[in-house]
Amino acid sequence: MAKEFRITLRNAGKIAPDSIDDYLREGGYQALKKARGMDRGKLIDEIEGTGKLRGRGGAGFNTGFKWKAAYETPSDVKYIVCNSDEGEPGTFKDRTIIENDPHTLIEGILIAAYAVGAQECYIYVRGEYTHCIELLRKAVQDAEAKKLTGGVQIHVVGGAGSYVCGEETTLLTSLEGYRGEPRLKPPFPTVAGYLGKPTVVNNVETFATVPVIVDKGAEWFSGIGAKEYPGTKLFSLSGDVKHKGVYELPTDAKLSELINELGGGVTEGHRIKAVQLGGGSCGFLTPDQLDVNLDFESARAIGASLGSGAVLVLDETHNMAEFARGTAHFFAHESCGKCAPCREGTSRLEEIMDDICAGGDLEKDVALIDKLGTLMADSCFCPLGQGASNPIRSAWKLFPEDFKSANAAGKKEA
Ligand SMILES: Cc1cc2nc3c(=O)[nH]c(=O)nc-3n(C[C@H](O)[C@H](O)[C@H](O)COP(=O)(O)O)c2cc1C
Known part of the structure; x- marks a missing residue:
């Protein structure tokens, strides 16, 4: 390649x-x-x-x-x-x-x-x-x-x-x-x-x-790649791209190069809606942010994280509230239960996301996610709980319309 x-x-x-x-x-x-x-x-x-x-x-x-x-x-x-x-x-x-x-x-x-x-x-x-x-x-x-x-x-x-x-x-x-x-x-x-x-x-x-x-x-x-994060990095590219796989790039390469050139771009006939860079506890990037360089400092400068090098591409067919709900389920399932803020917090996040998608009180629910997420970031024992609300809050911030439509669909079904 x-x-x-x-x-x-x-x-x-x-x-x-x-x-x-x-x-x-x-x-x-x-x-x-x-x-x-x-x-x-x-x-x-x-x-x-x-x-x-x-x-x-x-x-x-x-x-x-x-x-x-x-x-x-x-x-x-x-x-x-x-x-x-x-x-x-x-x-x-x-x-x-x-x-x-x-x-x-x-x-x-x-x-x-x-x-x-x-x-x-x-x-x-x-x-x-x-x-x-x-x-x-x-x-x-x-x-x-x-x-x-x-x-x-x-x-x-x-x-x-x-x-x-x-x-x-x-x-x-x-x-x-x-x-x-x-x-x-x-x-x-x-x-x-x-x-x-x-x-x-x-x-x-x-x-x-x-x-x-x-x-x-x-x-x-x-001498290879970015000055403060030299060498190469392996990226696991998955989701709605033509050529999913593992790619090794110098750390001064761009995310757009990975997705569009090596990955062959988004699946035929679709457009990129969001990219989750770094792993399950990271927030989302929008298509206008994909020129970011793939080193730690560049990612941090736009409020993102390189994490383990996971790159998940999502096209416009995804509802980000539903996606966030899946993430909440993952964290509730994976919490080890050692500390109360994570054990209880991840389960509450899951319940709140379920409530949103079932047509509950959206305004009250997102305010609760914000409050709970801040509390968990401050008081959970390890990064699992501290970061559990990141993707949910990021999805709400970037795609409020998806939350509204998932909520309206839930109301209709109820
Ligand atoms: C919830 C959680 C899961 C993690 N999972 C992994 C993992 O699967 N593999 C890994 O190398 N590091 C993982 N880490 C990071 C490790 O704690 C640690 O930073 C890493 O193994 C150190 O190796 P490195 O300095 O070579 O990156 C995880 C951290 C957290 C908070």
Whole structure:
């Protein structure tokens, strides 16, 4: 694809994912060898300062900064945990990496383990991704057989089937065998993570990008894309576009290029109504906003978020109140129930959206959503509840007519 720039997905389609020999033939595990010959502090500096690699899981935190915190925390035991839970609605890019090139992920994890001094690693994989779990287990066995792991153990664990288990502290709690509920931060996982020990938690895409940075150099990497969010990013493009799929783009590419050029544009005979960028808890963009650059700062400047890189295109046939109602149902279903504002708030949001679509008092209902959303943003324990009202409020703000028509239709039916 002309606009694509493949770094993380460099081997996709070129190698058999279950063949370590194919990966080795393409220069695989050379970066690990190079990293192990480097001073640990220097390696972390490369990732942090020069490469400015930022997490690709949603929050965009500086990866090397995290590694440094774990490296500098004194402890006899340290862990690396790879977040492969991928529960964010509309996100399927981590799965694409694993299905095409599991060894690049293993290599990135082993480089991180060397950097911080960890002897044990976990890959927490979304439970439904059974094929990924099999591929990763084979990849680990093959890397061990070729004596590439250097005694570092990598465990592949199936996830617990809950959206909130993708949140890093919840993931660690789940990995420890408890019910998936978030923990208070600080202490951050880099200080007290898995079993209370310093732990680096990074996303699949983040780890999978590390071998290329080590191989080609951090300066090369930071010369690609946006200055403050360099490199490439994988986007999961879905909804009403001609060519749905995962695309890897330099971070100075535009959202319109992704949708119109790589995605082939909106489905024949339709027009774009809204685009949800970043995932299920993000607001909507309108067609006049699609020239935004695909880096964190540019998205933030227009009040959006890059999140996990989910891009959901919706055409004019969608009623956004009905869509928001579906979102409210999702959050009510996924709330872990640990804190009252989220447990009660997400259920109330769902009830209010049901009421709107059943012909209830629209004015009263939207005022309640606003009040409840603000309260939840201020008082929920973790970002799941804090952001649950975002898409609902955004849909109301941008498409009030849809709420009115869904409400009128509900009245007619009642
Ligand atoms: C509700 C919720 C779900 C999340 N789900 C995921 C996920 O599936 N995968 C992921 O990598 N990060 C997810 N995150 C973000 C993680 O908490 C964390 O920021 C990330 O794993 C850190 O890795 P990174 O720095 O490499 O991005 C989620 C966060 C929240 C609040």
